[in-house]
Amino acid sequence: MEDAGIDEAFLDISGRTEPPDETAGKIKDLIFRKTGLTCSIGIAPNKLLAKIASDLRKPDGLTIIEKNNKAAVINPLPVRKLWGVGPKTEAHLKEMGINTVGELADAPLEKLMEVFGRSYGGYLYNASRGIDESPLVTHWEPKSVSREMTFEKDINDWQELAKTLAGLVREVASEMKGEGYKGKTVTVKIRFADFKTITRAKSLDEPSGSPEVLRKAAFEAMGRGIKQTRKGKVYPLVRLIGFRVSNLAS
DNA sequence: TCTGGGGTCCTAGGACCC
């Protein structure tokens, strides 16, 4: 099983002998008995299609996509139904006259790569054909640890900003300690009142888990992103401040 | 959706090294 967030998971049932819809029925029953909640299930040859299938009939649904009918099922769908296609890509594709998965599948690979880059273009090319070889990931190591906080009101007080950042650093450092991680790169994120968001990063010479070291790097980074006036104010009002440590090592 | 929090991955430019 691969966890896919708080209320979603992928399950490899390829080794089972009973018909897949029977397995799905058992899962639905169990979940309902234990939680009183319904769920939607998609069954398909790969994760991409299973995710689409699970989305097709929403409350309490069960949808099966098979190899030989996958094109018929996904071609009419809006591109937005594909995992990895968000509002920006949807709008971009619309401008190109592409609205459905089937229309996307008609686009040449070279064209998609030219517009969306090699990696993502290649992904779209395969996804539009229902092709996905990605394996189940049953265990993974975190790549970063972060905390962020939106102020109740946009603020202009440097002290409050600094105090909040120090608190976020403390929380992240504590979590890292608990999980046994150190980190090499420290990133401070600042979102202004107009929602413009900047990040400022600082890489350490070597990974550290020390709250003092992380805090010092955090303040150095923040200082590059925002200046305080002589009166201890910051100019564009700040809505959010965040702190992340990445490039983790054990 | 007038916009919360914790993540991942990708791209692009610049620095630096051989």
Added chain:
DNA sequence: TCTGGGGTCCTAGGACCC
């Protein structure tokens, strides 16, 4: 004094997911 090409690391920003 000027110049190639490749590789790696760092930084900043953006798109996307649940």
